[in-house]
Each structure stands twice: as C-alpha cells, then as structure tokens.
Amino acid sequence: MPITIEEPAATPSTATPRTARVAVVRTRPETVLEDYARVMELARYRDTISRDRDTLLKLNLSWTKYFPSCSSQPWQVDGVIGKMLADGYDRRRLIPIENKTVVTSPREGCRNNRWERVLERHGLTFTPLPDVEWQVYRFTSPLLKLNDIFPEGIQIPAIYPGRQIVHLPTVKTHGHAVMTGSVKNSFGGLLREVRHYAHKYMHEVLVDLMYMQRELHPGVFTVMDGTIAGDGAGPRTMIPRVKNLLLAASDSVAIDAIAAKLMGFDPMSIPFIRMAHERGLGIGDPRQIEIVGDDVANENFGFQTRRSLVIWGDQMIRRGFLRPLERLLLHSPLMVWAPVASNVYHDMIWYPTVGRARIGDFMRTEWGTLFKKY
Numbered sequence: 001m002p003i004t005i006e007e008p009a010a011t012p013s014t015a016t017p018r019t020a021r022v023a024v025v026r027t028r029p030e031t032v033l034e035d036y037a038r039v040m041e042l043a044r045y046r047d048t049i050s051r052d053r054d055t056l057l058k059l060n061l062s063w064t065k066y067f068p069s070c071s072s073q074p075w076q077v078d079g080v081i082g083k084m085l086a087d088g089y090d091r092r093r094l095i096p097i098e099n100k101t102v103v104t105s106p107r108e109g110c111r112n113n114r115w116e117r118v119l120e121r122h123g124l125t126f127t128p129l130p131d132v133e134w135q136v137y138r139f140t141s142p143l144l145k146l147n148d149i150f151p152e153g154i155q156i157p158a159i160y161p162g163r164q165i166v167h168l169p170t171v172k173t174h175g176h177a178v179m180t181g182s183v184k185n186s187f188g189g190l191l192r193e194v195r196h197y198a199h200k201y202m203h204e205v206l207v208d209l210m211y212m213q214r215e216l217h218p219g220v221f222t223v224m225d226g227t228i229a230g231d232g233a234g235p236r237t238m239i240p241r242v243k244n245l246l247l248a249a250s251d252s253v254a255i256d257a258i259a260a261k262l263m264g265f266d267p268m269s270i271p272f273i274r275m276a277h278e279r280g281l282g283i284g285d286p287r288q289i290e291i292v293g294d295d296v297a298n299e300n301f302g303f304q305t306r307r308s309l310v311i312w313g314d315q316m317i318r319r320g321f322l323r324p325l326e327r328l329l330l331h332s333p334l335m336v337w338a339p340v341a342s343n344v345y346h347d348m349i350w351y352p353t354v355g356r357a358r359i360g361d362f363m364r365t366e367w368g369t370l371f372k373k374y
Contacts, residue, residue, distance in 0.1 A: 020254035020283035024262075025246045025293045027227060029075075029370040035246055036079025037086070040223060042293050043248035048219045049164055051089050056165040057081070057096040058189050061109040065351060066371075068240040068362040069230035072168045074114035074374040076225040080168060081122045091123050095159070099129040099188050103342045106130070114374040129189060133158040141211035144204040146191075156190050156216070164219035165189075167252070171245070171259050172230030172238060175307040176202045178270045179260045180235055182222035182252035186213055203271035210252065210281040222255050223248045228367055229263070233306040237350055240362050243301065253282025254289050261286050262296060263303040 023042035027035035049055060057080070059072045077096070085091060096119055098106045106128040110116050119126055136153035146154055167185040174180035176199055186209045191198065198205040213220055226245035230238035245262070249255035253276045257267035267284050268274045277284030291297075362368045 018283065018288055020249065020251040020289045022247060022249040022251070022254050022258045022289055022291055023293045024258065024291055024296050027244050027246050029227075029366045032075045032227065032246075032370070033079045033082055036076070036223065037083040039246045039248040039293065040080070040083050043221075043250065045166075045221050045223075045248065045250070046087065048221045048250040049084075049166060050219060051087075053218060054093045054095060054163045055084075055089065056160070056163050056189075057094060058165055058167045058185055059096060059098040059110075059115060060167075060169045060185050060188065061098045061104055061106060061113065062235040063346070064104045064109045064112060065347065066112045066114070067236065067238075067351070067355060067359065068367070068371075069170055069172050069228040069238055070236055071109065071113050072115065072170065073225045073227060073371075074118050075227070075370060076168055076170075076223065077115050078118045078122075078374075080166065080223050081118070081124065085122060094124055095127055095163070096124055097127045097129055097157075097159075097189065099192075101188070103346070114371065117374060127159075129157050134192065137161065137216075139212055139215055141208075141215060143208045143211055145201040146198065146205060146208045146212075149198055149201070149205075154190075154212075155192055156212075160190070161216050163217065165213070165217050165221075167220070167222040167224075169222065169224050170228075170230065171224060171226035171243065171247070171263065173232060173234035173263065173303055173305040175233060175235075175305065177206065177272060178305050179256065179263060179265060181224055181256040181259045182249075183210060183256055183272060183276070185222075186210075186252075190216075203275065206272035207275045207279065207281065210276050210279075213252075214281070219250075220252060221248070221250050222252055224255060224259060226259070226262070228362065229301060229303070231263075231301065231303040236346060237355070240358060241301065241303075242365055242367065245296070245299075251282045253277060253284050257284045257286055258289060258291065262299050263301045265303070265305075 023039045025035050025039040062070045100106050110126050134155045135158045137156045167182045169181045169185040183206050224247040226243045228240045229243045231241050232239045247255055257273055260267040273284040276282050
C-alpha cells in the first residue's frame, strides 16, 4: 500500500542564501584520515564551526551491533576529531554524543563500533544523551507536526541550546525517509527515545528538526562517510557497497541532496528535502549546489530503498491497513511488543544469518582490514 505524505503549504523564507557548497572527495583506507582533513577544508568548516564555542559531535548509531555503513565509522570519528584538534580546537570543548532508542544502547554501541578507543586516544569522553538533563524547549518556529505529537512540550537535551554541532552520518537508504544523512541524524539527538511516535509523519518531522536546529545552534556542519554506503532496506538491514567517498557541508539539506543524487535518487522527489528547500531551510535542488573537490558528475550508485519487515509493519500500523489498531499496538501498555519484535528480528534472526554473511564479505575488503585495526 503506498504511503502518502500530507504536506502543509510552504512558508517561503529568505534566511538561507539560494546557493550551497558541498565538498566531495574520493578516498582509500591508506589516506582516509588525510582525506577527511581535505574534505573539511574544501567545505570551509572553520567558517561555520568556531574554535571559541563548545561543539557537539553528534555520532550516528543505527544499531548497537557493528554493521558496515550502518553507523559512524571509526575512521570517520578519528578523521574529524584529528582534524579539529590539529586546527587548534580545544578537546575540552568537543563533546561526542549519541542517544538511545527503544532498541539501541549508546554505551554498548560506542564500544561495538570502535568509537571508544578513538575517543580515548584523542582524550575525549563519550556522553550518552540519556545521561544528561532534558528540558522542555518552547520553539517559536512554525513547526509542522512535532507540537501536535508532543503537546506537553518538546524535550531536548539541556546541553544543546547555544552549542554548535557537527553531524557524522553515513551514506545510506532509509525505509521511512528514502535516505538518511545529516537532517535525519538530528532526529536521534533532539528527540527522546519515544521519537518512534514521529515515524508516521517522518518527512514533516525532519523539516521540523531543521527549524529547531536553526533556533538552537549557532553553527551546524556535517561530515558524511561514504566509504561503505548502505543500499536496500536501511538503516540497518542493508547491502554494504564500497564507494570510497567522503562529503562535507555547512548546509544539511544540500549535503543530503548530493548524497541522494549519488545514490541515484532525484533529491527534489524526496519530500523532506523538497519541503526544506521550499521553506528556505537549505538547498535541495542540485542545480543550486556547487560541488567542490573531486569529479563525481557521472556517479550513480543505482541504490533502491526497500523496507525491512519491521519498517513495513510499522508503516502498515501507522498509515496502512492495520491503522485501526494503531492506538492499541503503539500507544498503550501493549506497545512493548514492538521493541521486542524488532530486537528478535534484527539481532536474533537477521544479524546472525544474512548480516553475518555480509559482514564476512566486508571484512575481506581493504576497509574491513582497516576496521580490524581499530
């Protein structure tokens, strides 16, 4: 059954210039740390991220277990932090963070994805967002859906307001959002673990997150890893593809648009990219985006977004033929079945079978060899 998107009318904004710059660099395992430095320089990250402010480093954890292309890669964390420290950023003002969901553990994910050793080597401490104070923040922007989803107020981490943020997503597909990157990475930080309530209106919520970040952060920058990109039923049960690319930009919508285009999608056909572009929250039209760095004009990964069994079931309950049961299944004490079902399917069935075979293939690549070194 097709999933329809009910889009509110756009309110044009002149807050964002109608051009954007995205850096794209080809890389290989032997040079990846230097290439991260290069892509950040090409994207002029120091024009956005000040050395005089605290910086949140928003990692991306889509699975507690390691699966290539699923979560921030250890060389991604290593390259970004190494570059910032080399450029004189104070390690005491760099704050690596990630949140939990009903099916992920940030501390365990930090270990399994090999971030922990990287952070320790650079003298940084990981901060799980469930451990910090959360507060209701009254946003003044014209949010599309989140005020309705959370009528008692939107709770955000108390450490967010006034701090700049660097997002570290990966290039991959997503069964709810078509693709996931910089914009979707904020979903995992700005909303509590009950953010699955927002799945029903995913694209509108992603636009809301752009409004929210504009109020909260004096600077937003993204460094995206496309060394191994995720094709198919993202954000977890994917087919990892070696693509050897890094991306960086100060415009979250623009970097997502270019990542989408590289994957083979029309960025402006993806609702959240188009809606954000129309509202002046970023640039989603590739014709208005300058790509600097290496030539990727002929790149087309030919990716196709598919839905895992879990995402398909979620969508059928929220917007499909099981919608009459939505309140009973997802908004009552019976909703505990959902995370249990997800963990059983992902961790106990898919990962030890299909996932293990794909991880085995990955470990035989040069990137798999690099991962083992971390």
